[in-house]
Amino acid sequence: MKMNWYYRTILSYAPILFVIISSMIFIIFLVLNNASEKKYKETNNAILNRMVFNLDANLMLIERNIVSKLLMDNDIQEYFSDRPKHAVDDFMLQKKIIELSLALPFSNTIYMYNEDEQRIISDLGSYALDSFGDREFLMFNYDKKESTDWHDPRLFAYAAFDEDKQKVVSLVKFAYTGDEVRGAFVVNVYQRSFMDYLNSLNESDSNSVLLEGDDNAPAALDNGADMIMVQSDYTGWRFVSQGVYDSGYNILSLFSSVWMFILIFIILLALVGFTIVTHMHYKPIHSIMEKVGQFSNRKSEELGIKGANNEFTFIEMALDHLLKRSLDYENLHKEDCLLRQQRLFRDLLAGHLYLTDEEFKQKLADLSLPDAYDRLGVIVVEIDHYSGFTDKYKVKDQHLLKFIIESAFRDLGQNHHSFVWDVWMEPHRIAFVIQHIAADPRSSKTTSAYAEEFQKWINQHLELTITIGVGADSDSIETVADSYRNAHDNVELKMIFGTNTIIDNRKSAGKLSLDNYVYLQALDQAVQSFRMNESDWREKLTQIFTELRKMRFMKQDMTGLVNIFAKRMDQAVKALSANIQQIWKQDFQHRFAHLNETAETLDEFEYQFMGIMAMFEACVDEDRQARRHHSIAMQAKGYIDAHFADPDLSLARVSDIFKLQPSALSLLFKEELGEKFVDYVLKIRMQQAKRLLIETEDSIQSIAEQIGYQNVNSFYRAFKKLQDVPPGEFRNMYRTI
Structure with missing residues (x-):
């Protein structure tokens, strides 16, 4: 087409129009980038402040509980x-x-x-x-x-x-x-x-929270990483969040810093080029102006032009990055909602937050969750053998399996037209709350039926087992914490009922309350039998475990039993040889402490417990057989057991029988059996006296004579000194029981 001067004059303004539009786009780009950077920082800072606030609340709760215990x-x-x-x-x-x-x-x-x-x-x-x-x-x-x-x-x-x-x-x-x-x-x-707790609230792969002064915090500072720092008003500690921006945002920020120089160069080059081309041919200029017009008329989400690699293509790419960042902000908002939701449910079940039904329904509405219910069913699901679970699977696989457990139960509730919310109260325990609606016949399934169907699904689809504790249903959110504690106590009874079971109130009602004093006495007797080389120590321990199966025996009770038994064994071993004491401390003492980590049921606990005791007994027997005086001490013990009722039983008489000096026999008896000769004689006589007082109607005088006392007053004084009560009062006490 032949160009005239009229068109030449019009086209001469094209470079100026291009410069104006490019400058406006550049200014908008900078404003949006600065605003997004500020908003990103504010969002991350608010999240870290909220995390530190939650940590402070838990630490304050610990301090209040400790002060309350000290005072009350x-x-x-x-x-x-x-x-x-x-x-x-x-x-x-x-x-x-x-x-x-x-x-x-x-x-x-x-x-x-x-x-x-x-x-x-x-x-x-x-x-x-x-x-x-x-x-x-x-x-x-x-x-x-x-x-x-x-x-x-x-x-x-x-x-x-x-x-x-x-x-x-x-x-x-x-x-x-x-x-x-x-x-x-x-x-x-x-x-x-508590740092794992903070980072669990963070739920971000790119940002991690560190405590200033920790071994990892200086490394982050030395590397020049961008960070946000928040100081706790309660503890004064300062927490640092690494990686204020992710990698994509950092690249975008870099472009915003160097873009000015690049754009100025491009504009100058464009001015020269457009001036020359305008006087040579108008079509390229016309094409560019059409693109600029299209660019200015498009909606913000449709900005950008496909074409050759030029300044417009670069602007399109930059704006696409900004749109991506806006989506990231939306995701951050969703994560914050999820965090608030989990915190609400955790506080309600733990009893840290009290709400009325109206307030709770308003909270659910604010979180866009269903708020209709007539009663609330609570179950606690525990992953069996959790230590083996963590050893078998990588961390990512653990999170995936836990997510499957959550999703499976929520889907189960959806299939039965009931809304389910959940929260992980501990790494190996998750609580599910079912919102039952009486008016909807499709939501009539009982909480126990949910538990049975869920356990069946887990057994069919996953290579793990779970134990479920079912709590009593709550008519109001005000009592849901009681239902959770009920379900928690029931799942703790897996020690008795075993793994891969469902434990509700009907099942747990048949168990008696644990009598700590009784099994403490039984432990003492078993330990003493072991120390005295009596063969019935194994039967005494077996009887203890038999009785515990009738009780409400939980994980913390097993911890207490192990600690008490280890303490009693420490005392008993001190009466044995130095070699046995060393073997106990080096090879066996720590094994009892590890029972809490490996045993999940009472059967497992008994099997491992008795196995350790059998190995230790073999070491003790080997040591005793190696010492030639042990058999003499055992013979003297047997003689006392058979002749304790003889009034003439004395150290001198037994020494004559075994042709030893009294002092030699006394020392040998003490070294081998851990008790003095006279103390053992007194213990055997008092054990027989207690049996006769409880099981017979014999007089105190008669009982004294039967156990080797010619003077009833001597028997009276010895019994009261050992038992803290006279014989008659002891008989009345146990007859009353």
């Missing part, structure tokens, strides 16, 4: 009193410490220090102050005589020689009697536990 719990106050303590007191207090530790939000360990006794008691046992691994920290804070806030992370272990120390944060509270400090109460929360 009689057993703990008794520990700091001047009253003499017995083994039962230590056992009950240790159990209370374990219960308190399990009730706190994070993994922790607790110990109490009594200044008068210079002794520490913890959830793992009792320690003398001089041998306590945390003595330096305890004494440093105790000398201040002032309760402190949470301490910065430090290394902690119960034993000074333990090389496997873990980082903890500690809270020290003092016990007072009037104005006098009597001891201290120390809670150590594992840093790994």
Whole structure:
């Protein structure tokens, strides 16, 4: 086409139009980029602030519980009193410490220090102050005589020689009697536990939360990583979130920094090119103007032009990145909603939050969840043999299987027209709450029926088993925490009922309450039989396990039993040879501690427990056979067992029978059996006396003569000294029982 001067004049303005439009696009690009960067920072900062707030709330809850226990719990106050303590007191207090530790939000360990006794008691046992691994920290804070806030992370272990120390944060509270400090109460929360909790709330692959001063935090600072820092108002700790932006956003930000120079160069080049081309040919200019017109008229989500690699294509690519970032912000909003939803459900079930039904339904409506229900069914699902589960599967596979468990039960509820919400209360336990609607006949399935159908599905489709505890249904959200505790207590009874079972209130109602004092006495008797080389120790332990199957025996009860038995065995082994003491400490003591990690049911626990005892018995028998005096001591013991009713039974008489000096026999008896000759004679006679007092109507005089006492007053004094009550009163007590 032939060009005239009129068209030449019009086309001469094309470079100016291009410059104006390019500049406007560039300005819009910079404004959008700066606004998105600011919004991204604000969002990440708000999320980290909320995470730190949740952590502070849990730490405050721990502090309030500890202070409440110190002020209100009689057993703990008794520990700091001047009253003499017995083994039962230590056992009950240790159990209370374990219960308190399990009730706190994070993994922790607790110990109490009594200044008068210079002794520490913890959830793992009792320690003398001089041998306590945390003595330096305890004494440093105790000398201040002032309760402190949470301490910065430090290394902690119960034993000074333990090389496997873990980082903890500690809270020290003092016990007072009037104005006098009597001891201290120390809670150590594992840093790994609450940091895992923070990062579980984060749920981001690119950002991780670190505690300033941690080993990983300096590395992040040295690498020059972008980060957000938030300081806790409660503890004063500062938390750092690595990676403020992900890789795609960083590239986009880099482009925004160098784009100005690139764009200026392109504009100048375009001005020269358009000026030349305008005077040569108008079609290329016309084509460019059409593209610019199309670009300016398109909607924001349709911006960009396919074509040659030029400045317009680059702008299109940049704007596409901005649109991608806006989608990321929307995903962040969804993640925040999910976080608030999980926190709401966890607080309701744990009893940390109280809502009326109207308030709860409003919360569900705010989260766009169904809010119709007449009653709430609660079940707690526990993955069996969780340690094996974590060993078998990688972390990603573990999360995938847990997601399948969640989704399967929600789908089950949907199939029966009931809404189900869930929350992982512990790594191996998830709670499901079913919203039953009485008016809908399709939602009439019972909670136990849900549990049976769900367990059947798991057994068919997954290579794992689950144990389910079913709680009583709640008519209101106000009592759902009670239903959860009921379901939690039922699933704890898997120790008795076994794995891959469903335990509801009908099934658990047949179990009796655990009598700690009775099985504590039975343990003492079994340990003493083992120490005295009596063959019935195995039957006594078997009887204990038989009786425990009738009781409400849970995981924490197994922990207490192991700790008490290990403590009794420590005392009993001290009466044996130095070689046996060394074997016990090096090869067997730690095996009992690991039973809590490997045994999930009472049958598994008994099998492993009896196996360890059988191996230790073989070591003891081998040691005894190697010592030539052991057989003489056992013969002397047998003679006492057969002739304890003889009034003339004495050390001198038995020494004559075995042709030994009395002092030699006394020393041999003490070394081999761990008891003095006279103490053993007294123990055998008193055991027989107690049996006769309970099982017969014989007079006190007659019983005294039957066990070798010619003077009833001597028998009376010996019995009262050993049992703390006279024979007659002892008979009345047990006849009443």
